[in-house]
Amino acid sequence: MRRFLSATWMTLAVVAGCASSRQAPPAAIPVPLASALLGDRGSPATPPPNFSIGQLPSGYPTALTPAAPATVVGGMTTGDETVAVFADSTRRLAAVMEELFEQHGFMRPPATPGSGFSPGYGPYSSFCSDSGSVSVEPLTGSNRRLARVTYRRALRGGGCLGYRAARSADQLTLPELKPPDGVHVAGSHGGSGTGEVSSAADVTGANLRASTIVAQYAAQLVAAGWIADPPAVSQRVTAQYFEAKDASGGRWAGVLMASGGGSALAISLIMHPRVNP
Numbered sequence: 027m028r029r030f031l032s033a034t035w036m037t038l039a040v041v042a043g044c045a046s047s048r049q050a051p052p053a054a055i056p057v058p059l060a061s062a063l064l065g066d067r068g069s070p071a072t073p074p075p076n077f078s079i080g081q082l083p084s085g086y087p088t089a090l091t092p093a094a095p096a097t098v099v100g101g102m103t104t105g106d107e108t109v110a111v112f113a114d115s116t117r118r119l120a121a122v123m124e125e126l127f128e129q130h131g132f133m134r135p136p137a138t139p140g141s142g143f144s145p146g147y148g149p150y151s152s153f154c155s156d157s158g159s160v161s162v163e164p165l166t167g168s169n170r171r172l173a174r175v176t177y178r179r180a181l182r183g184g185g186c187l188g189y190r191a192a193r194s195a196d197q198l199t200l201p202e203l204k205p206p207d208g209v210h211v212a213g214s215h216g217g218s219g220t221g222e223v224s225s226a227a228d229v230t231g232a233n234l235r236a237s238t239i240v241a242q243y244a245a246q247l248v249a250a251g252w253i254a255d256p257p258a259v260s261q262r263v264t265a266q267y268f269e270a271k272d273a274s275g276g277r278w279a280g281v282l283m284a285s286g287g288g289s290a291l292a293i294s295l296i297m298h299p300r301v302n303p
Contacts, residue, residue, distance in 0.1 A: 119173035140202030142225020
């Protein structure tokens with residue numbers, strides 16, 4: 027899809043650059059041709075794109091137009107997404123556009139914190155506001171003087187909501203657990219609900235021992251204010267009981283466990299609300 031988009035923007039640039047030398051430049055790219063280049067298969071759920079050449083596409087915020095010497099190459103609008111392409115020989119359009127976003131109330135969302143064995147996300151390349159989100163992508167190669175700006179209108183509640191983790195006060199938040207030195211998290215996953223919060227991961231390294239890994243992760247939980255019982259240790263499995271409180275003061279209990287050894291371990295943390303005092 028990205029390859030088709032690049033081809034379409036190259037066509038836009040060529041048409042715009044040659045317009046002054048033609049007596050009858052086309053008013054727009056033929057929609058069937060552009061749709062075919064973009065890989066459209068005629069899905070009834072996808073609205074037909076609306077293209078423009080030499081002017082801003084419909085729905086694009088005019089305030090987010092860079093000043094001269096930048097020029098408008100063209101763009102397209104499909105549903106709630108508008109893409110505009112700008113040209114500037116200084117090749118600083120990406121930095122210029124990001125400054126423009128901030129000047130008009132768009133902000134870069136803060137990085138999303140990690141949870142359990144899963145790392146956080148960020149920094150984000152998009153900027154957001156109550157009206158929607160916007161991002162800029164400088165093109166490369168023969169199109170390196172161009173930049174593509176994508177604006178997505180927010181349907182409900184503001185464009186920044188998608189970057190915020192919604193969590194109620196009675197939902198336990200797992201602290202981000204960093205792997206010890208020399209240990210690599212090969213894959214992680216987790217989940218949360220009213221009755222459980224969990225995180226699990228596969229870790230790799232040299233001379234791994236379940237008891238050592240549990241002790242190193244347990245130290246991070248204790249540092250976060252969790253209460254630990256002594257671990258139960260066997261040759262290839264180590265488990266340790268923990269208690270913690272959510273933001274509303276509710277008590278949770280569960281087990282941190284690691285199994286395996288040598289070069290690979292599986293580790294998990296599963297917490298449940300405590301029903302009994």
